[in-house]
């Protein structure tokens with residue numbers, strides 16, 4: 001998938017594709033609403049972030065439009081620096097949707113990411129905070145950031161260890177910045193069909209946010225970015241403020 005090229009009919013979406021996207025999107029909203037209702041939450045307060053990797057501008061634009069028509073809070077989240085350019089497409093450039101970056105960060109892409117995203121979910125090591133800060137200062141921009149936490153212990157996943165001791169220094173370092181503002185925590189839940197293990201990892205993120213807030217007096221840490229297509233109900237039940245949705249709305253990604 002890396003480096004895939006987009007086909008030449010990028011700007012069009014057939015009526016059948018559009019209808020399929022709308023049907024998937026309404027299924028997702030029904031799942032979200034049921035989960036929210038079960039825990040007494042208002043699902044309209046949850047930001048639905050469209051994970052846009054590999055998707056064409058026409059698909060993204062339609063999903064944004066449909067979510068807005070349905071009164072939802074929407075953002076787009078790119079996770080590939082090399083796909084940032086597609087968000088300048090005329091179909092997307094002026095839609096005023098908050099843009100986030102959710103992917104693994106490389107220091108040599110920090111400038112592009114800072115220019116693109118008002119919230120960066122994936123601060124997974126000290127060095128990347130330094131690079132983002134430098135680029136934000138140079139560009140005269142301020143950016144919200146989330147600290148990524150490895151709540152599952154899976155080695156393939158980035159992020160800080162899920163302990164107060166590991167999180168306190170990076171949170172304090174971000175709070176001391178004039179241009180970066182820590183807004184919460186992000187995780188990618190355990191990659192398993194074992195719902196109990198998924199719940200454990202998402203519950204851990206919430207506990208950590210509460211603990212960091214309390215112990216550091218960091219009231220500004222409100223966001224919990226967690227939950228994807230497969231685990232959105234658990235995420236909503238565990239307090240997610242931002243769920244990141246790809247395949248459930250756009251269909252399976254091309255392999």
Ligand SMILES: *Cc1c(COP(=O)(O)O)cnc(C)c1O
Pocket residue numbers: 051053079102103188228229230244245246247248
């Ligand atoms: C792709 C992606 C998602 C969405 O994944 P789906 O399972 O397709 O919903 C969420 N978060 C991140 C960081 C991603 O890269």
